[in-house]
Amino acid sequence: MSAAPPLLSVRAVCFGYGGYEGREASEPCPGARRRRGEAGRLIRLISGIHAPQRGDLRLGGEPLAALGRRGLARQVAVVPQTLAVAFPFAVEELCLMGRYPHGGRLFEGAADLERARHAMQLAGVLELAHEPIDSLAGGERQRALLARALAQEPRLLLLAEPTNHLDLRHQREMAGLLRQLNRERGTTILFVSHDLTFAGELADRLLLLVGGRVAKVGAPSAVLDELTLEAAYGCPVTVEKSPDSGRPVVLVRWPGPRERQ
Amino acid sequence: MITRRRVAVATVGALVALVGVGMVALLFGAAPIRFGDVARALTGRAIPETTASIVLSLRLPRVLLGALAGAGLAVAGAAFQALTRNPLADPAVLGVASGAALGAVVGQIVGFEGTLLATIGLSAVSFAGALLAATAVYLIATSDGRMPIQTLLLAGVITGLFFSSAITLVISLVDASRLGGILHWLMGSLGTLGYRPVAVMALGGAVGGGVIYAEARALNLLALGEEAARQLGVDAERVKRVVFVAASLLTGLVVAHTGPIGFVGLVVPHAVRLSVGPDNRLLIPLSAGTGATFLVVADTLARLVVRPAELPVGVITAFFGAPFFIYLLRTRLRQGLA
Numbered sequence: 001m002s003a004a005p006p007l008l009s010v011r012a013v014c015f016g017y018g019g020y021e022g023r024e025a026s027e028p029c030p031g032a033r034r035r036r037g038e039a040g041r042l043i044r045l046i047s048g049i050h051a052p053q054r055g056d057l058r059l060g061g062e063p064l065a066a067l068g069r070r071g072l073a074r075q076v077a078v079v080p081q082t083l084a085v086a087f088p089f090a091v092e093e094l095c096l097m098g099r100y101p102h103g104g105r106l107f108e109g110a111a112d113l114e115r116a117r118h119a120m121q122l123a124g125v126l127e128l129a130h131e132p133i134d135s136l137a138g139g140e141r142q143r144a145l146l147a148r149a150l151a152q153e154p155r156l157l158l159l160a161e162p163t164n165h166l167d168l169r170h171q172r173e174m175a176g177l178l179r180q181l182n183r184e185r186g187t188t189i190l191f192v193s194h195d196l197t198f199a200g201e202l203a204d205r206l207l208l209l210v211g212g213r214v215a216k217v218g219a220p221s222a223v224l225d226e227l228t229l230e231a232a233y234g235c236p237v238t239v240e241k242s243p244d245s246g247r248p249v250v251l252v253r254w255p256g257p258r259e260r261q
Numbered sequence: 262m263i264t265r266r267r268v269a270v271a272t273v274g275a276l277v278a279l280v281g282v283g284m285v286a287l288l289f290g291a292a293p294i295r296f297g298d299v300a301r302a303l304t305g306r307a308i309p310e311t312t313a314s315i316v317l318s319l320r321l322p323r324v325l326l327g328a329l330a331g332a333g334l335a336v337a338g339a340a341f342q343a344l345t346r347n348p349l350a351d352p353a354v355l356g357v358a359s360g361a362a363l364g365a366v367v368g369q370i371v372g373f374e375g376t377l378l379a380t381i382g383l384s385a386v387s388f389a390g391a392l393l394a395a396t397a398v399y400l401i402a403t404s405d406g407r408m409p410i411q412t413l414l415l416a417g418v419i420t421g422l423f424f425s426s427a428i429t430l431v432i433s434l435v436d437a438s439r440l441g442g443i444l445h446w447l448m449g450s451l452g453t454l455g456y457r458p459v460a461v462m463a464l465g466g467a468v469g470g471g472v473i474y475a476e477a478r479a480l481n482l483l484a485l486g487e488e489a490a491r492q493l494g495v496d497a498e499r500v501k502r503v504v505f506v507a508a509s510l511l512t513g514l515v516v517a518h519t520g521p522i523g524f525v526g527l528v529v530p531h532a533v534r535l536s537v538g539p540d541n542r543l544l545i546p547l548s549a550g551t552g553a554t555f556l557v558v559a560d561t562l563a564r565l566v567v568r569p570a571e572l573p574v575g576v577i578t579a580f581f582g583a584p585f586f587i588y589l590l591r592t593r594l595r596q597g598l599a
Contacts, residue, residue, distance in 0.1 A: 083489060094485075097485070101493060101494030
């Protein structure tokens, strides 16, 4: 029984923002507010921004708190949904920031630049290297953020809504890139998505969160079934099989023209 | 990529420009002195004693004081801009300079003047005032860990006004005969102070500037927001605290000896950022050099435009800085960033 500990272990973790429960009663739409932060909260917990109020969070068998900020950043990288950059840094400068946890208090070395450029190439933003981030379109910006995370060379990559700003072609490329990272570099990838078909196509395991609680964990075919999803989302859903991969394709059953709601 | 070499070359370039401008500034004043005599005075060769004394005891310390003050204000401005993620921040806009001024007024009334220890004491109370104001603005403007730009500017203005009123209060309570040079000092001027404040500012400024520069790379990452910076391994709380204190130190040192001089900390880092980009490892040393040159030029103009009288140098920096500030604010509003 000397198997290596799992890269990430999250057990009985519980977290809520202070005073949140008390305020909830006066919120006009508590459900909406609660859902907004759910996924991001999980990413914040695993990337060490918040500490869980209860439960056990480990990376490679070690408690998160024991790794230190830099130690954690060498292993875990985050691709946020969007990012406002205060000053006009260029894409290459952004990616070099990903090298920060790997040392060099003030300056990067030639090896850092090489890794940053490799990451930019993987994410398909090498030709944008000298463009300021704030001049990029949503999809380009998303890929620049992915390049920054890749430059960090993490063991665990966390992504928030990775397909959010992407058109169909770029969604397909994102899927291919994540799969390649997982297979070739051995990077463990955890992403949060409302795009259930994308999630089911790409992931080995899915975790369905409903109202901040774990509703179901398992293989995509087990989690993405009609009954589970209808209970979770409170609306009629059809699940079909992708002709290419055999993975589930989740479709909303749209209301008819005379139907209310 | 920013390398040590690139920073060194740029810094040396800025220093050469500063020395050149400083030499020219030494030529101007009530008495005309030729370049050759200035050069001879500086190298200690034989020239008439009055000329040597004008150059070495009056003009040189003033130019050095101007250079140090300009560098200090510009670096403090760059630091506050990085901390608040806001190019409109600077010691004056944030009210930090007013806090420093209150400290310095109290220090001057108490009688910190005349010895090296008194000069250090005056710098210390001014630093304390700067720190007090900076902390107040920070606490007022932050809610839920965020610092929206409008709130920040308002908090700065209000804090600045409060400390200005406190200065007025102190001055009106004190007997006019004890005010001495305070009223003149309050207008912001480089005056003739000798080498004592120059030495204190050089030393304190090296400490404050060094501390800020040591965090230059981390300050870059703060531009992504605190959460992203922390996810990249930056100890954001520590960096913020350290740079905050160091920028207040620079502000306190400058204001204690020159009075409040506005807009240098705002205009200079922004202009430098427009030409070399936002990387603090290059921005901070170049802001120091450019700020120094800018204030030496402004002070030379202040001595020349209404000759034989002279203007407070703060008037000149404000006449350049205020329109620039308005331009920045308008551009940002148009881009929907403010």
